[in-house]
Amino acid sequence: MALQAIAFYVMATVTVFAALAVVLAKNPVHSVLFLITAFFSAAGLFVLLGAEFLAMLLVVVYVGAVAVLFLFVVMMLDVDFVALRQGFARYLPIGGVIAGILTIEMIVVATMVATKGAASRVSGPQASLPDVTNAETIGRVLYTDYVYFFQAAGLVLLVAMIGAIVLTLRHKPGVRRQNVSAQTARNPKSGMRMVDIQPGAGEGE
Amino acid sequence: MTLSDLNVAAPELILAGSALLLLMWGAFQGRSNFAYGAAAVLALVAAACAAALGVQGRIFSGGLIADDLSAFAKVFIYGFSAVSIPLGERWLQRRGDNKFEFNVLIILAALGMGMMVSAGDLIALYIGIELQSLALYVLAAFRRDDAKASEAGLKYFVLGALSSGLLLYGASLIYGFAGSTQFPVIAEAVSQGAGGGVLFGLVFLICGIAFKVSAAPFHMWTPDVYEGAPTPVVGFFAAAPKLAAMVLLARVLSEGFGSALEQWRQVIVAMALLSIFVGAFGGLVQRNLKRLWAYSSIANIGYALLGLAAGAEVGVQSMLLFMVLYMVDVTGFFACLSALQRDGKPMETIDDMAGLIKERPALALALTAFALSALGLPPFAGFWAKYYVFKAAIGGGLTVAAVLGLVGSVVAAFYYLRLIKVMWFDPTVGATERPPFEARSVAVAAALFSFPAVLVALVWLDPLAKAAAAVLG
Structure with missing residues (x-):
């Protein structure tokens, strides 16, 4: 039990700090790397809950595909992140208000869950069979x-x-594509043109 | 369940199968043509017939419900989707942009809307909404070389994704506190007093759906998206998806949260009144007709929500009738707009319409009918729509809200009358191009429905809507 508690607190702390770092990191590549860290520790939390399958999905789908995709996007698109941050001070008050409201809501919901227990009133989804x-x-x-x-x-x-x-x-006009059947069907007749060149006149092209 | 239970899902299976077949056919053909469009229309009509005449029941443990309500909604959703195919396809063809995917996306959007009105489970609700919205985002940006269309698609996508997030957050709260994603189980939990957590979730869920029907205060994307998206696509947006989302909202609220009526009613009434006033006052300063009709649609959703808030069978019935009559008007209006061109440019502002009665009398008369109908003048369709809503609202004890709604519709009368005045009495600006056949016929047919035909149609629409609403009653 103690080991589980230690594992939980370590991973929960890492998740929270990695998530904060995603938002606060200056370098966008660092943000993506922190995001991957957050996903990994969240996957660990799922394992602690006994949901191995969700943990594997989180690693495979989010770390394996989504986060790597983010990394590509960040590296390949030349987004000016300094310019993106410029409105930070201007939007801070309204953003702070919304964040405050959301926090209060989360706390209210969390206390409701803690006091009454979610799904305590009805026969909800049952725990899976032990075997x-x-x-x-x-x-x-x-x-x-x-x-x-x-x-x-x-x-x-x-x-x-x-x-x-x-x-x-987009179908670009004038793209020369390889046409294998046309290439193999080519014979001396279609591939060559006989030109009768007059002395001293040259050929047009 | 056995394989024969799949009969209940016949409309969905027809649409999904035909979308895949059309996709295959289109991949070889490249461009859409008459036969291709006709096949898509045929698929939608077949699905509508299957919905109207097919077996009813609940399958996939309530994930897919076929009853009178879903049949009523599906017939109109598939029907209006079918109308939008020739309108949009010919319009795109005239601009050399008739990619075959247009038809496939309309079918898939219609499939998503059908899933929405049949959803008896939060997962089905979300997947239906997402299928429909994703198809609509792409349709909004379908003319990708047009900067405004791309902007419309991007705005719609970003705000739509935000609303999906709200909706999912709400759905997860409901699931957490009620213990199930199925509406009947949620209803049981709510009636036993599931408490604040479920209501928290419900409010988020309502916000997410309000985004999709563009009810205030979640309407801000509507004018920009309507202005930028291709005109026939806007006609599609403004009609079928709104009916689907309204029916979905009605089903969630009555099947899942029927016993919490007092709690959600105040939210719906507040949104309804806000929508009516935002629509009425926002429209006053608009010169662009597509933006103007965006505000008009916001106001109209307000009236539909007012009907819904009245609760019980009468409320749902008034909402269904209102939405159907509104859909005919709005489809006809955007068909008119997509038909009108001057010097190769679409006529989209009020000033462009000056003296239209001398240039194109048929279309000008049709536009006049739509404006008068939206205004709510008897005996046009819009009057009957509002009549049902206000009757239900007063019957449901929402007298103050009904009076405020009437005030809003008086304010909105100003911009409808201005359009009529400009068309009839201002000097003409120049010759317009010959309107294309299909848009003109849809416009004239809708206008004829809006005035004389509606009186006959209501005789059988009224009991049908009543039977549909009785499912939730």
Whole structure:
């Protein structure tokens, strides 16, 4: 138990400080690296909760794909981060007010959870059977009870793909593409042109 | 559940299947043409028939509900989506931009809207909204070489993503405190007094949906997006998605939070009145007709919300009738706008419309009908729409709100009358181009509905909406 508590506090502290550093770091590449740190320690918290599958997803999807994508974007797009920060002082008061309201709300909700206990009134989702891992539990419902949501989410991704293609794909005119069948079908007749050159006149081209 | 239960999902399966087939066909064909557009319209009509005549039931443990309410909404949603395909496709073709994806995106958006009105679960609600919105973001920016359209798409996307975040936050709070994402279970938890946490979540959920229907104070994206997006696409935006989101809101509130009526009613009434006044006063200074009608749509959503706030069966019925009559008007209005051109430029400001009655009498008469209808003058469709809403609101004990709503509609009358005055009495500015056939016919048909046909249509719309509303009653 003590070991778990130590692990929890270490990882929770790292998560909070890494998240702060994401916002406060001067260098955007450092921000992304801190983001990865935050994801990793959040994954550790999931493991402590007994949700190994979510922890793995967090590492694979967020660290493996999303954060690396961020890194590419930060490195490849020449965004002037100094200019982006210039409104900082101007937007600080309104941003502070909104952040304050959100903090109060979070505290209210958290105390409600702590005092009454979320989902204490109804028979909510039950803890999974002891001999079944949570990856297996998710696997059992994903293609059965939740197949509709799963397929519908697939359609959402399809729309995103169509959208990306519609908005960015450009067919440039005059691009010379390799056409293998035309190349192999070429014979002396189509590949050569016989020109009868008059002495002293030269060929046009 | 067995495989035969999938009959309930027939409209969704038809639309999803035809979207995939059309995508394949389009990949080989490249550009949209008459046959391609006709196939897309056919798919939507088939889905509407399946929704109207098909089996009813709840499948996927309440994730997909087919009942009278969803059938009513789906028929109109698919119908208006089908109308927007020829309008938009021909409009884009005249500008040499008729990519086939337009049809596919409209079908997928219609699919998302159908999922919204059938949702009996928070996950289905969110996925439906997201499917619909993502398709709409792309449609707003469909003319990517047009700076204004790109701006519209980007604004819509960023603010839409923000609203989705609010909605998800609310949904997760509700799930946490009620213990389930299914509406009936949530209702049980609420009736046992689930307390503040659920209501917290509900307010966020309402805010997220209010963004999608552009109700004040979440309306700020509407004028910019309507101004920049392609005109026929705006006609689509302003109609079907709003009905879908309103029906979704009605279902969440009555199926999930019926016993907390007193708590959410004040939020809905506040949003309704704010929308009516923002729409009325914001429209006064607009010269661009697309922006003007954006404010008009904000005000109209206010009236629909007022009907919803009246609660019970009558309230939902008035909201459904209001939305259907509003959808006909707004589709006709944007069909007129997409038909009118002068010297190769779209006529979009009030000044462009000067003396239109001498140039294009049919379209000017249609625009007059839409303006009078939006104004709420009897016997036009808009009058009947407002009549139902105010009757329900007064019956539901919201007399003060109803009176304030009437005041708002008097203020808004100014800009509708100004448009009519400019069209009828100002000297003409120059010759307009010949309006294209399909936009003109949609405009004239909608105008004819708005005046004489509505009197006949209400005779059968009224019991249909009543039956649909009875599901939630």
